[in-house]
Amino acid sequence: MNTAPERYGLIGTGSRAGMYIGATIGDHADVATLVAWADTNPGRLDYYERQFTDAALPAPTRYPVTDIERMVTEQKLDRVVVTSPDFTHAEYVSRALLAGADVVVEKPLTTDADGVRRIHAAMQESGHDVITTFNYRYSPRNSSLKRLIGSGAIGQVTSVHFEWALDTVHGADYFRRWHRYKANSGGLLIHKASHHFDLVNWWIDAAPVRVFASGGLRFYGAENARARGLGERPERGTGHADHDPFSLDLSHDAVHKGLYLDVEQNDGYLRDRDVFDEGITIEDNLAVLVDYDTGATMSYSLNAHSPWEGYRVTVNGTEGRAELEVIERGAVLIGDDGRVVVDPSNPNSNPVAAAGDERDRTDLRPNGERLILQRHWEAAQEIEIPDGIGSHGGGDAYLLDHLFHRTQVDEPLHRVAGFADGVRAVSVGIAANRSLETGAPVRYIDLDLGV
Numbered sequence: 364m365n366t367a368p369e370r371y372g373l374i375g376t377g378s379r380a381g382m383y384i385g386a387t388i389g390d391h392a393d394v395a396t397l398v399a400w401a402d403t404n405p406g407r408l409d410y411y412e413r414q415f416t417d418a419a420l421p422a423p424t425r426y427p428v429t430d431i432e433r434m435v436t437e438q439k440l441d442r443v444v445v446t447s448p449d450f451t452h453a454e455y456v457s458r459a460l461l462a463g464a465d466v467v468v469e470k471p472l473t474t475d476a477d478g479v480r481r482i483h484a485a486m487q488e489s490g491h492d493v494i495t496t497f498n499y500r501y502s503p504r505n506s507s508l509k510r511l512i513g514s515g516a517i518g519q520v521t522s523v524h525f526e527w528a529l530d531t532v533h534g535a536d537y538f539r540r541w542h543r544y545k546a547n548s549g550g551l552l553i554h555k556a557s558h559h560f561d562l563v564n565w566w567i568d569a570a571p572v573r574v575f576a577s578g579g580l581r582f583y584g585a586e587n588a589r590a591r592g593l594g595e596r597p598e599r600g601t602g603h604a605d606h607d608p609f610s611l612d613l614s615h616d617a618v619h620k621g622l623y624l625d626v627e628q629n630d631g632y633l634r635d636r637d638v639f640d641e642g643i644t645i646e647d648n649l650a651v652l653v654d655y656d657t658g659a660t661m662s663y664s665l666n667a668h669s670p671w672e673g674y675r676v677t678v679n680g681t682e683g684r685a686e687l688e689v690i691e692r693g694a695v696l697i698g699d700d701g702r703v704v705v706d707p708s709n710p711n712s713n714p715v716a717a718a719g720d721e722r723d724r725t726d727l728r729p730n731g732e733r734l735i736l737q738r739h740w741e742a743a744q745e746i747e748i749p750d751g752i753g754s755h756g757g758g759d760a761y762l763l764d765h766l767f768h769r770t771q772v773d774e775p776l777h778r779v780a781g782f783a784d785g786v787r788a789v790s791v792g793i794a795a796n797r798s799l800e801t802g803a804p805v806r807y808i809d810l811d812l813g814v
C-alpha cells in the first residue's frame with residue numbers, strides 16, 4: 364500500500380541538520396518530505412536551500428523562529444525535527460508538541476530539570492510523542508556489546524568502567540562556540556556525555572539512582588593558557604590555523620565557509636573562536652560515579668584534550684567480563700604546512716587511517732575496535748563486530764532508517780530511544796552538574812523531574 368510521505372518541519376539548520384535534510388531529499392524521500400523550516404540566521408537557510416534547487420525540489424517554506432505554532436498548523440506537520448542549540452530544545456520541543464506535531468530532538472533532550480518538566484507537561488497535554496536520537500546505540504560495536512551482555516555470557520552486571528577520550532581536534536571544538544558556556548550546552552556532562560550515559564543505561568538495562576561528580580577546566584581557557592605561558596592568542600582561528608594546531612580556519616573548508624564564515628554578519632556567530640579565551644564556563648576533565656537501580660555502579664571519565672580519540676569500556680559481571688576498546692583516531696598529526704591533518708568539516712576524519720601502510724611503524728595505537736569476552740576459568744575470546752555504514756561508527760544510517768520508518772521500540776536490541784530514555788540519559792548529567800556545584804552526591808529522585 365502506498366501512503367503519502369509524512370510532512371516534516373525543521374528548527375535549527377546548522378551542521379547537524381544536514382544529515383536530516385540530506386535524508387529527506389535522498390534515501391528517505393519516500394516516507395518524509397521537509398516542507399518547512401526555521402532558523403535565526405537566514406544565510407544558513409540559503410545554504411541548505413541550494414540543495415533543494417540542485418535536486419529540482421521545492422524549497423521548504425521559511426518561518427520566523429517566533430512562529431513555530433503557525434509553521435506546524437499551516438503546514439499540517441506530522442513531525443518537527445529540532446537541531447538548534449541545546450538550550451533551545453525545551454522551548455521548541457514543547458511548542459511543536461502543543462501545536463500538534465510529534466517531535467524528533469537531537470541529543471541532549473534538554474539541559475536542565477526545568478526543561479525536562481516543561482517537555483513532559485507538553486507531551487501529557489498534547490498526547491504527542493518525542494524521540495531523542497541516540498545514534499551511538501546503532502553503531503555495530505555498541506550493538507555488539509549490548510547483544511553480548513544480553514546473551515548472559517558475563518552473568519549479572521555488577522559494575523562498569525568507562526573512559527572517553529576526546530582529542531585536540533574534536534574535543535577542542537566544544538570550546539570554540541556556543542557549547543563553551545554552561546548555560547547553552549549544560550557542559551560536556553550534558554552535551555557530550557548524555558550519549559555515553561545513554562549507552563550505559565541501555566547496555567546494562569538500568570536506571571541511574573545516585574550520581575557524584577568531580578572535574579574542572581584544566582587545559583582550555585585563558586587562565587590555563589596563562590599558567591602554561593602560551594602568550595598572546597588570536598581572537599579567532601581564521602587566518603591563523605597554518606601555524607597553530609588549536610586554531611580552526613573556516614576559509615579552508617567549503618562547508619565551514621558556506622555555513623558559518625560567509626553568513627556570520629547576520630548574527631555574529633563566530634564558529635572559530637579561540638579555545639584559550641576568557642569566560643569559558645564548561646569543564647574539560649570530568650569524573651563521575653553512578654549507582655544504578657540494579658545494584659551496579661559505573662566509574663566514568665571524560666577528557667577533552669587527549670592526543671588520541673576513542674573509548675574503553677569494561678563491564679564486569681558475575682560470570683566474567685566484557686571489554687570494548689575503540690580507537691577512532693590514533694593520533695592528531697601536523698602536516699608540513701603546520702596545519703592539523705584532519706578534514707575540518709568532519710572532526711571524525713582520520714589522518715592515521717588515511718596514511719595506511721605508510722604509517723609510522725612505531726605507532727602503537729592503530730585505529731580500530733576490539734570486543735573481548737572473558738568468562739571465569741576460560742581464556743579470553745574476541746567477539747566479531749559486523750561492519751557498519753556511515754558516520755558515528757556506523758550509527759547514523761541505521762538511526763535514520765528506524766527514525767523515518769517509525770520503527771517500534773520492540774526492535775530486538777531496543778535501539779529506538781523514547782522520551783524516558785532521553786530523560787534517563789540527561790538526568791545523569793543534570794545530577795552530575797548539581798554535584799559539581801555542591802560537592803555532594805545527588806539522588807535521581809531529588810531532581811524532581813516528575814518522570
Ligand SMILES: NC(=O)c1ccc[n+]([C@@H]2O[C@H](COP(=O)([O-])OP(=O)(O)OC[C@H]3O[C@@H](n4cnc5c(N)ncnc54)[C@H](O)[C@@H]3O)[C@@H](O)[C@H]2O)c1
Nearest residue numbers: 375376377378379402403404407428446447448449469470
Ligand atoms: N547526535 C550527534 O552526534 C550530534 C552531532 C552534532 C550535533 N548534535 C546536536 O545537534 C544540535 C545542533 O548542533 P550543531 O552542531 O548543528 O550546531 P550549529 O551551531 O551548527 O547549528 C545550530 C543552528 O541553530 C540555529 N540557532 C541558533 N539559535 C537559535 C534559536 N534560538 N532558534 C532557532 N535556531 C537557532 C543556528 O543559527 C544554527 O543554524 C545540538 O543540540 C547538538 O547537541 C548531535
